[in-house]
Amino acid sequence: MTASILIVGENYFLAALLDRVGDLADCTIETATSANEAIPLIQAQQPDLLILQASSDSLYLCQQIKEQSRLAWIYCLLLADDAPRLSEAVSQISSQAVECSAEALERGADAYLVMNLSVQHGSLVVAELSARQNRLLQAQVQAGLRVVRNHRELMRANDLLSAIALSDPLTELNNRRALEWELPRQIQNARTRTLPLSLVMLDVDYFKAINDTYGHLVGDRMLKLLSARLRHNLRFYDTPFRYGGEEFVIILSNTDGHEAPIVGQRICRLISEQTFRIDPTLEIHATISAGIASLEAEDDSKGISLLRRADQNLLRAKSEGRNRAISSAPDCSRSLASDSAPSV
Structure with a gap:
C-alpha cells in the first residue's frame, strides 16, 4: 500500500526536504507552508507521516494531533535546520538541541532531528556530513512508516477480532x-x-x-x-x-x-x-x-x-x-x- 507523507514548513524547507525524500519508493508526498494550511489536509487525508519544520506552531500542531484519537497514530517527525552550528553538529549535539528535542517529544512528536538544510556543496567534511544526515533522515522516515504500517495491521486485526467477538458463529447474527x-x-x-x-x-x-x-x-x-x-x-x-x-x-x-x-x-x-x-x-x-x-x-x-x-x-x-x-x-x-x- 502506498504511504503518504505531508511536509509542512517554509518554502526553502519544502524544497530541501523534497530533494532529500522525494525519491522514496511507494510514497506520495504533499506540502503545506503553514500549520493552518496543513490542518484541513490532515483532517481530510490523514497522512501516514508528517515532516514538520520545528517551530512553536509545529509543536502545537503535534500536540493537537496526538490529542485526537482518530489522528494520534500519525507519525510526527520534527526537523530543525541547524545551519549556523554546522561545525558543532560534526562533533556533538548542542545542549540547546537536546532541550528542543526533549520538548518536541513531550509535546507529541515521535522523533526530532537536527539537520543542515542550506549547505549543499563545500568541503569534504561538509559533503560527508550532508550525506550522513540525508541517510539519517531517510532512515527515520522509513522507521516512521514501519510504525504506521504495523499500527494499521494491528487495527485491522483488532477489527477482525472485534467482529468475531460480537458475532454468533452459528446464526451469523450479532450476539x-x-x-x-x-x-x-x-x-x-x-x-x-x-x-x-x-x-x-x-x-x-x-x-x-x-x-x-x-x-x-x-x-x-x-x-x-x-x-x-x-x-x-x-x-x-x-x-x-x-x-x-x-x-x-x-x-x-x-x-x-x-x-x-x-x-x-x-x-x-x-x-x-x-x-x-x-x-x-x-x-x-x-x-x-x-x-x-x-x-x-x-x-x-x-x-x-x-x-x-x-x-x-x-x-x-x-x-x-x-x-x-x-x-x-x-x-x-x-x-x-x-x-x-x-x-x-
Whole structure:
C-alpha cells in the first residue's frame, strides 16, 4: 500500500526536504507552508507521516494531533535546520538541541532531528556530513512508516477480532455481547433525538422437543434457518441478536408502543406460516413466543429494565399458550394458532 507523507514548513524547507525524500519508493508526498494550511489536509487525508519544520506552531500542531484519537497514530517527525552550528553538529549535539528535542517529544512528536538544510556543496567534511544526515533522515522516515504500517495491521486485526467477538458463529447474527454494547447506544440516540424505541424478545416454542426428537445438529440447522428468515424479513433499521440458546432479541428503532406489537405479530406469522426445510427428507413446523416492550422515561440507560419487561412479556406469552406476541400495552396479545402446542 502506498504511504503518504505531508511536509509542512517554509518554502526553502519544502524544497530541501523534497530533494532529500522525494525519491522514496511507494510514497506520495504533499506540502503545506503553514500549520493552518496543513490542518484541513490532515483532517481530510490523514497522512501516514508528517515532516514538520520545528517551530512553536509545529509543536502545537503535534500536540493537537496526538490529542485526537482518530489522528494520534500519525507519525510526527520534527526537523530543525541547524545551519549556523554546522561545525558543532560534526562533533556533538548542542545542549540547546537536546532541550528542543526533549520538548518536541513531550509535546507529541515521535522523533526530532537536527539537520543542515542550506549547505549543499563545500568541503569534504561538509559533503560527508550532508550525506550522513540525508541517510539519517531517510532512515527515520522509513522507521516512521514501519510504525504506521504495523499500527494499521494491528487495527485491522483488532477489527477482525472485534467482529468475531460480537458475532454468533452459528446464526451469523450479532450476539449478546453486541446487544449489551448496541442497546445503550440506541437508547441514548432515541432520547437525544426524541424518538421511540422498542424491543422484541422471542423464543422458539418447544425447542427442546426438536433437539430430543431429531438431535442437536437438526436443532442447530433450525436456528440457522430461523435466523436467516428473520434477517431477510425485518425492516432495514431493525437489528436482530441471538441472546442465547433459542432466544433472540430484536431492537426496533423508531418504533413506538403501538407499532411494536404489530411487528411482533408479523414475526410470529413469519415463523409459523412456513415450515423449515432441514434437508430433502425433513421439514419442521415451529412457532415462537414473543415479548414486546417500549422505552419509557424511567428506564435505565443500559436497557436492563427495558429487557426485563420484554422478558416478562415473553414469559406471559408462553404461559398463555405460546405462538403469540404480548406487549405491555393492553389488548396486544394475539394467538396465531388454535392449538397451543404445535406439533414438531
